[in-house]
Amino acid sequence: xxxxxxxxxxxxxxxxxxxxxxxxxxxxxxxxxxxxxxxxxxxxxxxxxxxxxxxxxxxxxxxxxxxxxxxxxxxxxxxxxxxxxxxxxxxxxxxxxxxxxxxxxxxxxxxxxxxxxxxxxxxxxxxxxxxxxxxxxxxxxxxxxxxxxxxxxxxxxxxxxxxxxxxxxxxxxxxxxxxxxxxxxxxxxxxxxxxxxxxxxxxxxxxxxxxxxxxxxxxxxxxxxxxxxxxxxxxxxxxxxxxxxxxxxxxxxxxxxxxxxxxxxxxxx
Amino acid sequence: xxxxxxxxxxxxxxxxxxxxxxxxxxxxxxxxxxxxxxxxxxxxxxxxxxxxxxxxxxxxxxxxxxxxxxxxxxxxxxxxxxxxxxxxxxxxxxxxxxxxxxxxxxxxxxxxxxxxxxxxxxxxxxxxxxxxxxxxxxxxxxxxxxxxxxxxxxxxxxxxxxxxxxxxxxxxxxxxxxxxxxxxxxxxxxxxxxxxxxxxxxxxxxxxxxxxxxxxxxxxxxxxxxxxxxxxxxxxxxxxxxxxxxxxxxxxxxxxxxxxxxxxxxxxxxxxxxxxxxxxxxxxxxxxxxxxxxxxxxxxxxx
Numbered sequence: 001x002x003x004x005x006x007x008x009x010x011x012x013x014x015x016x017x018x019x020x021x022x023x024x025x026x027x028x029x030x031x032x033x034x035x036x037x038x039x040x041x042x043x044x045x046x047x048x049x050x051x052x053x054x055x056x057x058x059x060x061x062x063x064x065x066x067x068x069x070x071x072x073x074x075x076x077x078x079x080x081x082x083x084x085x086x087x088x089x090x091x092x093x094x095x096x097x098x099x100x101x102x103x104x105x106x107x108x109x110x111x112x113x114x115x116x117x118x119x120x121x122x123x124x125x126x127x128x129x130x131x132x133x134x135x136x137x138x139x140x141x142x143x144x145x146x147x148x149x150x151x152x153x154x155x156x157x158x159x160x161x162x163x164x165x166x167x168x169x170x171x172x173x174x175x176x177x178x179x180x181x182x183x184x185x186x187x188x189x190x191x192x193x194x195x196x197x198x199x200x201x202x203x204x205x206x207x208x209x210x211x212x213x214x215x216x217x218x219x220x221x222x223x224x225x226x227x228x229x230x231x232x233x234x235x236x237x238x239x240x241x242x243x244x245x246x247x248x249x250x251x252x253x254x255x256x257x258x259x260x261x262x263x264x265x266x267x268x269x
Numbered sequence: 270x271x272x273x274x275x276x277x278x279x280x281x282x283x284x285x286x287x288x289x290x291x292x293x294x295x296x297x298x299x300x301x302x303x304x305x306x307x308x309x310x311x312x313x314x315x316x317x318x319x320x321x322x323x324x325x326x327x328x329x330x331x332x333x334x335x336x337x338x339x340x341x342x343x344x345x346x347x348x349x350x351x352x353x354x355x356x357x358x359x360x361x362x363x364x365x366x367x368x369x370x371x372x373x374x375x376x377x378x379x380x381x382x383x384x385x386x387x388x389x390x391x392x393x394x395x396x397x398x399x400x401x402x403x404x405x406x407x408x409x410x411x412x413x414x415x416x417x418x419x420x421x422x423x424x425x426x427x428x429x430x431x432x433x434x435x436x437x438x439x440x441x442x443x444x445x446x447x448x449x450x451x452x453x454x455x456x457x458x459x460x461x462x463x464x465x466x467x468x469x470x471x472x473x474x475x476x477x478x479x480x481x482x483x484x485x486x487x488x489x490x491x492x493x494x495x496x497x498x499x500x501x502x503x504x505x506x507x508x509x510x511x512x513x514x515x516x517x518x519x520x521x522x523x524x525x526x527x528x529x530x531x532x533x534x535x536x537x538x539x540x541x542x543x544x545x546x547x548x549x550x551x552x553x554x555x556x557x558x559x560x561x562x563x564x565x566x567x568x569x570x571x572x
Contacts, residue, residue, distance in 0.1 A: 018398070086299070094293070113509070114509060118546055123307065144304070204511055263456045
């Protein structure tokens with residue numbers, strides 16, 4: 001019983017702010033600025049959502065939502081494709097310089113991310129990608145985490161199936177596609193969710209490489225929204241809810257994968 | 270070629286299917302192209318940039334040797350004052366946030382480290398804030414901490430200006446960060462606890478250890494490698510702090526809570542003084558490497 005009291009108190013602390021923010025998004029502007037604040041909306045209204053969905057030229061919120069969806073999905077797919085291919089080579093194939101290559105790739109995981117931001121900006125500029133969704137999709141897929149994570153998983157898979165397939169004349173491409181990938185569904189799902197989440201939530205990169213409102217994603221967009229609506233908190237919170245719902249749904253559906261993936265990579269890292 | 274690699278494989282008794290010499294590189298190519306262009310090249314190119322007076326807006330980018338680095342230590346240079354104030358901010362945030370982020374999640378993990386009904390649900394609830402981005406988290410907390418409309422001052426019955434005056438701004442930044450990321454460290458501790466062999470607890474019980482004794486003599490020592498990971502990554506994450514200052518306090522009051530990363534990016538990507546900003550990023554990296562090494566040593570000597 002004591003345990004549940006503690007757990008419930010903590011749950012209120014962690015979830016309370018989210019529930020309250022959700023409540024504010026359904027308040028009228030008058031109620032949102034009332035002192036003392038109300039805990040839940042007295043006369044719930046969806047007018048804040050109306051404002052958000054309608055948008056303006058400077059705050060095309062639905063456009064940002066679509067951009068976030070496109071960028072996060074594109075990034076996720078790219079990570080899955082390039083990381084799984086590279087991880088297969090590093091886990092299953094022999095070639096000169098393999099150890100060195102793996103060392104360099106994993107070594108970059110230890111370098112703090114901010115070091116890359118300025119030179120990456122210059123490179124993305126040279127490629128002509130500034131102020132486009134490409135800048136949000138491609139450079140992030142070069143990160144070493146996916147390769148490291150999948151390689152560890154591939155190393156743990158039994159080799160007997162590979163050998164049997166090889167006896168029947170399969171080549172590495174067949175083995176990768178028909179054996180390794182199907183056996184790795186949990187790891188691929190974890191990596192997919194983690195890459196989607198990190199791209200969906202990314203704030204620091206888009207605020208510097210995107211300049212036009214129509215190419216913003218939700219995180220930088222929300223700070224524009226706040227600037228535009230200053231104390232119109234229901235509108236601002238409706239924007240925050242819009243940015244949270246997809247990831248909270250995704251998380252609740254894949255909790256096991258996400259948490260196990262994080263704790264496993266944490267222990268091995 | 271195929272025959273040779275097959276023979277080599279047979280000789281080492283590794284039954285790897287044969288592959289052409291090019292096969293590994295074909296598998297690697299897509300990733301290696303991205304890795305070279307967006308990770309390797311930037312890491313090296315950044316050093317080159319830091320040795321120049323690199324203004325994005327200007328045509329000429331003269332070579333200046335180590336001037337961008339020495340300027341950071343020269344109290345006559347224009348960047349000196351602001352840079353060290355931002356380093357101080359990062360230092361303060363790291364020193365005050367890391368203990369909470371290391372200890373509190375351990376408590377939460379202990380609460381969750383026993384089978385009971387609803388365990389997965391509670392674990393998910395505590396982890397939920399971490400799934401949200403810094404932009405959403407800071408928007409919600411700006412409102413909660415608003416001195417006029419916010420719930421926090423209303424509950425406490427105080428008129429505290431959480432985001433505009435120190436020390437309150439520090440408390441807000443640390444508190445919000447703990448709320449946001451506690452679940453991450455908690456699930457890592459939890460996984461570490463579940464790897465501790467059950468027999469050790471049974472042995473402790475036989476030796477007459479109570480719950481506290483078992484915690485001190487079994488759980489804590491068993492968690493040492495996990496704790497090293499948690500401490501190291503938490504220090505690095507805190508030293509990397511950017512979004513919370515940028516969004517919650519906007520560096521207020523008077524730049525006191527503007528962190529090193531925030532200042533570096535403002536110099537590099539808003540004012541486009543990229544040479545100087547790159548030098549800052551490498552100096553900061555060097556300091557972080559030193560901190561990590563010291564940290565590893567401390568944990569090693571204790572074991």
